[in-house]
Amino acid sequence: MNLSDKEKRYYSRQLPILKEKGQKKLKNKTVLIGGIGGIGSSAALSLARMGVGEIIIVDDDKVDLSNLNRQQLYSENDVGKPKTKIAKQKLEKINSNIDIKLINKKIDQNNIPHILDESIDAFIDGFDNIETRYVVNKRCMEKKIPYIHASCEGMEGRITLIIPNETPCLHCIYQGKKPRQKEPIPVMGFLPNKLGVMEAEQFYRFTFNLKTLKNKILIFSKDKMEPSILKIEKNKNCEICQET
């Protein structure tokens, strides 16, 4: 389907880069964002403005005042309301050319087959815990869905692009470990926001075959302005990669 006049105007600053063909390609994409907190909000805003045609948001949380130092989709008058509902309202106001779908659930082993399937072009990680990430990682490997992973704590943040069969999976990277996290996780708001934007960029780069963080992990830390980019390799003994 061709772009409407409204879409051509909305995307006019990026059409010289994407051309109509590229913009239509984005319009035909579906991404699923797991967790619409700090990282997820920021990713959703960038993906929506970019014109990704369908964004599915999965979360079962309600907005809390303590979210507001970082979670860009929410305001003080949203406190107590479901995050997914507020996120949909805000994103639809920002770009009415795209579809926002909601799944009001916490992802677990039982419901993941109903949530994540081949119709999803990429999974965007907005979670705050490794257990749920492992559940999604396994499903993404089985169904060959690209998984864009980001996480942060304090002033440390990391991001990588996982492509099934091609790059290390999350289990390869963290070896199935469940590092102890401080609860609640201390974090400066700019860090998840930066990582969410970078997740959207990874999706864009992957979609248009540009350089990505495949087989690399980018790490921000407190003591350095420039991020470190480390090469990562598949773990030959990874139980998830062997199974799938």
Ligand SMILES: [Zn+2]
């Ligand atoms: Zn693996």
